[in-house]
Amino acid sequence: MVGWASALLALLLLAVVASLALGAREIALGQVWAALVDPVAGDNDHLVVRDLRVPRTLVGLVGGAALGVAGALMQGVTRNPIADPGLLGINSGASLAVLGAISLLGVTSVVGYLWFAFAGAALAAVVVYGAASLGLEGVTPVKLALVGAAVTATSTSVITVVLLADTQALDDYRFWQVGSLANRPLDVLTAVAPFVVVGLVLALAAGRVLDALALGDDVARGLGQDVVRGRLLVVLAVVLLCGSAVSMVGPIAFVGLAVPHLARAVVGLDHRRIVAVSALLGPVLLLGADVAGRLVVRPGELEAGLVVALVGAPVLLLVVRRSQAVAA
Amino acid sequence: MTDETRLVAHGVHLAYDQRRVVHGVDLAVPAGQVTVIVGANGCGKSTLLRALGRILRPVEGRVELDGRDLHRMRPREVASVLGLLPQQPVAPEGISVGDLVGRGRHPHQGAFRRWSAADADAVARALALTDTQDLVGRRVEELSGGQRQRVWVAMMLAQDPRILLLDEPTTYLDIAHQVDVLDLLADLNQQRGTTVVMVLHDLNLAARYADHLVVMAAGRLVREGAPADVLDAECVREAFGLLARVVADPVTGCPMVVPEGARERRGATYSKVSLT
Numbered sequence: 113m114v115g116w117a118s119a120l121l122a123l124l125l126l127a128v129v130a131s132l133a134l135g136a137r138e139i140a141l142g143q144v145w146a147a148l149v150d151p152v153a154g155d156n157d158h159l160v161v162r163d164l165r166v167p168r169t170l171v172g173l174v175g176g177a178a179l180g181v182a183g184a185l186m187q188g189v190t191r192n193p194i195a196d197p198g199l200l201g202i203n204s205g206a207s208l209a210v211l212g213a214i215s216l217l218g219v220t221s222v223v224g225y226l227w228f229a230f231a232g233a234a235l236a237a238v239v240v241y242g243a244a245s246l247g248l249e250g251v252t253p254v255k256l257a258l259v260g261a262a263v264t265a266t267s268t269s270v271i272t273v274v275l276l277a278d279t280q281a282l283d284d285y286r287f288w289q290v291g292s293l294a295n296r297p298l299d300v301l302t303a304v305a306p307f308v309v310v311g312l313v314l315a316l317a318a319g320r321v322l323d324a325l326a327l328g329d330d331v332a333r334g335l336g337q338d339v340v341r342g343r344l345l346v347v348l349a350v351v352l353l354c355g356s357a358v359s360m361v362g363p364i365a366f367v368g369l370a371v372p373h374l375a376r377a378v379v380g381l382d383h384r385r386i387v388a389v390s391a392l393l394g395p396v397l398l399l400g401a402d403v404a405g406r407l408v409v410r411p412g413e414l415e416a417g418l419v420v421a422l423v424g425a426p427v428l429l430l431v432v433r434r435s436q437a438v439a440a
Numbered sequence: 441m442t443d444e445t446r447l448v449a450h451g452v453h454l455a456y457d458q459r460r461v462v463h464g465v466d467l468a469v470p471a472g473q474v475t476v477i478v479g480a481n482g483c484g485k486s487t488l489l490r491a492l493g494r495i496l497r498p499v500e501g502r503v504e505l506d507g508r509d510l511h512r513m514r515p516r517e518v519a520s521v522l523g524l525l526p527q528q529p530v531a532p533e534g535i536s537v538g539d540l541v542g543r544g545r546h547p548h549q550g551a552f553r554r555w556s557a558a559d560a561d562a563v564a565r566a567l568a569l570t571d572t573q574d575l576v577g578r579r580v581e582e583l584s585g586g587q588r589q590r591v592w593v594a595m596m597l598a599q600d601p602r603i604l605l606l607d608e609p610t611t612y613l614d615i616a617h618q619v620d621v622l623d624l625l626a627d628l629n630q631q632r633g634t635t636v637v638m639v640l641h642d643l644n645l646a647a648r649y650a651d652h653l654v655v656m657a658a659g660r661l662v663r664e665g666a667p668a669d670v671l672d673a674e675c676v677r678e679a680f681g682l683l684a685r686v687v688a689d690p691v692t693g694c695p696m697v698v699p700e701g702a703r704e705r706r707g708a709t710y711s712k713v714s715l716t
Contacts, residue, residue: 334523
């Protein structure tokens with residue numbers, strides 16, 4: 113247990129260092145260090161590190177942790193290994209709200225998108241949870257997934273209609289929609305951080321709830337778990353985490369899908385551990401993708417949202433193949 | 441050592457949505473005994489068990505545990521007294537026996553509390569009682585049906601309940617494993633005084649293992665008492681609409697139900713056991 117924890121921390125440290133040190137502009141490690149501890153005003157290298165790479169790295173850390181943990185919670189609460197935070201309709205709700213802000217209100221800054229994305233995410237979650245709780249058994253995993261899919265489909269078609277009609281909005285929107293860590297001012301981070309912190313605490317508290325729910329609703333009830341309250345706790349944490357992440361870096365889907373699988377391969381089925389490991393692996397994957405995106409087409413760059421699936425998919429396939437070989 | 445915890449249903453009506461399934465059942469579960477509920481498909485026996493286990497809230501009447509309304513008690517408090525095993529529970533893919541049994545400790549743990557010595561003791565005891573110690577490291581999905589059911593019972597025992605509720609614990613098991621699981625429950629009842637309430641389909645096994653037999657039909661309790669007093673031809677006809685003869689089980693002397701259908705009356709021929 114100590115073994116994997118320190119290995120993960122080392123991996124995370126490596127990702128952070130890479131994110132600070134590597135990019136379009138070549139800056140020696142010593143200079144990076146100097147920029148952090150003893151900056152010289154007017155030094156361009158220091159400026160790049162402090163104003164561009166540090167915020168970008170922090171955004172990657174916070175956003176990656178939020179996406180990874182949100183994915184772990186979604187897969188747990190729906191008992192579905194292919195669930196991701198997008199399944200609750202949160203990403204599409206946020207996307208629709210951001211597009212609305214761009215198209216109707218002419219908002220163009222990332223900070224401006226922030227609250228629209230958050231409101232859209234929250235609204236989508238309320239609609240999905242509300243609709244899924246109608247009917248006999250209340251909220252069930254299947255209903256959550258189905259209503260989430262319906263909300264996603266609806267939002268996506270509205271988005272498409274708007275984009276077809278409004279080409280100006282298309283340009284602004286598609287850069288947001290790809291998902292990127294670049295050019296996110298620190299204001300975005302400080303606005304979102306409290307939500308992420310609360311979300312992470314709730315997620316850890318929900319670990320044992322998810323362990324009970326994994327055995328099925330009736331067994332969980334027999335174990336004294338209030339199933340309705342438990343699901344509400346999990347969904348609340350997902351909304352906080354996923355809403356924050358989407359507002360900050362855009363609707364990056366793959367992190368939430370892949371990270372919990374990697375986490376389970378490391379620590380097994382205990383949800384408290386899955387959540388903890390996802391919080392470390394999420395940033396590793398997202399920062400890794402971001403760094404890779406800076407290097408492949410230098411001096412230009414590819415958005416992290418694109419790279420993450422390109423890099424992550426083969427890794428995920430490998431893990432899934434291996435764990436099935438063990439199970440067989 | 442007989443346990444005196446009282447589980448009682450008072451005039452319980454149960455419904456799914458608007459459809460009423462159980463119509464006013466009164467049942468005092470005898471403490472420290474094995475109670476078996478039988479009845480035709482759809483008679484409401486599993487539904488009644490769910491209400492006794494606090495999963496389903498009665499639309500009328502109430503269930504009491506030691507004189508307190510079960511549905512007003514905190515779920516955790518109930519879970520530390522009542523263990524419940526639904527029909528055909530599904531274990532998460534890849535879970536180990538040790539992990540599954542450990543989850544029985546849920547009602548005794550807080551959100552951030554660590555695994556304690558008491559937890560470890562309870563799990564070790566549960567594994568020993570169900571004779572599943574050797575399976576601890578195995579994955580649940582690689583076990584046989586009978587072993588799997590033992591492991592689920594172990595999970596309930598780790599919960600440390602005084603009353604066990606089981607919904608058809610022998611479904612899909614071959615006859616040897618059915619007897620194996622029921623023997624396990626009977627032993628728990630004998631040795632620890634654990635109250636057992638279960639739904640069974642097989643009338644002959646029900647008669648053999650029950651101290652108290654409860655017969656339901658169409659959402660009502662039609663007979664209850666010692667199997668020898670309750671289970672007769674009239675009872676089988678009333679509850680199942682089946683013509684049957686009830687004879688003494690040659691092994692135990694318990695009532696044994698032998699169906700007597702239309703084919704027998706038409707003089708169908710059978711392969712007979714030679715009695716010489």
